[in-house]
Amino acid sequence: MLKRPKLTVEGAAELQEVEAWMNDRVSRDARGACAEFLGSYRISSDEAYLSQADGVSAKEGLWLVWRFEAEAYTRPLLSST
Helix, strand or coil: CEECCCCCCCCHHHHHHHHHHHHHHHHHHCCCCCCCEEEEEEECHHHHHHHHHCCCCCCCEEEEEECCCHHHHHHHHHHCC
16 A cells, blocks of 8 residues: 655645654554555655656655555454454
8 A cells, every 4th residue: 555645735744754654663563453564765756757757657755655454454344243
């Protein structure tokens, strides 16, 4: 799962930095409590422009990445009802 802030929202980029730090901390201190946080990467405006030239959609900003684990968490909850 990928997430990036809306760059037009005031303070969103700063909150994304804090969220990256918190997810890194949770992945170390509370392993297994939520989806595995794989890390983050930053795309600059130059990289975003180059990606578009190659036909790849990559928007500028800090991207947070988690392993998709929705089925592992929701299936047991839904089947127990």
